[in-house]
Amino acid sequence: MKIEDHLDRIDFAILGILQKNARVANNRLAETVGVAPSTCLERVRRLARLGILRGHHADIAPGAFGIGLEAMIAVRLQTHSRKVVDSFRNHVVELPEVRSVFHVTGGDDFLVHVAVRDSDHLRDLALDSFTTRPEVDHIQTRLIFEYTPTWRLPVLV
Numbered sequence: 001m002k003i004e005d006h007l008d009r010i011d012f013a014i015l016g017i018l019q020k021n022a023r024v025a026n027n028r029l030a031e032t033v034g035v036a037p038s039t040c041l042e043r044v045r046r047l048a049r050l051g052i053l054r055g056h057h058a059d060i061a062p063g064a065f066g067i068g069l070e071a072m073i074a075v076r077l078q079t080h081s082r083k084v085v086d087s088f089r090n091h092v093v094e095l096p097e098v099r100s101v102f103h104v105t106g107g108d109d110f111l112v113h114v115a116v117r118d119s120d121h122l123r124d125l126a127l128d129s130f131t132t133r134p135e136v137d138h139i140q141t142r143l144i145f146e147y148t149p150t151w152r153l154p155v156l157v
Helices: 009-020 026-033 037-049 082-093 119-130
Strands: 069-077 098-103 110-116 136-144
Touching (some): 009 037, 026 037, 082 098, 082 110
Antiparallel strands (some): 098 110
């Protein structure tokens, strides 16, 4: 049985609202979805216990911290053993410039989303933290002009 089989339209409504504004007050959330505040709070707690609601996040402006450039670094590894994959992933997740790490299929093995001050910082990061790794065969860097998150909950049929 899939986890979404345990959810109803009210759960989906709660998740949709929280996804847009994680700071909404419980009373307001309850009123919007049409349940009592105590019921709403218990549903939110249940969604967290089930691992569906994984946390609340602040959307921070990168420019406020001197971040002027973001990029995706596509990485191809020399070999594909678990030890090599884990070693590379463990290395990049510790880099302060890394925002997200995707282990993918296809011509590349990883896509690494980075945020840096400027092009000099990006070049230094690529040379010092990626190409020096023994497991890395090839990298290709793509600048991000704009990022618009669009993930939404599935529609309850």
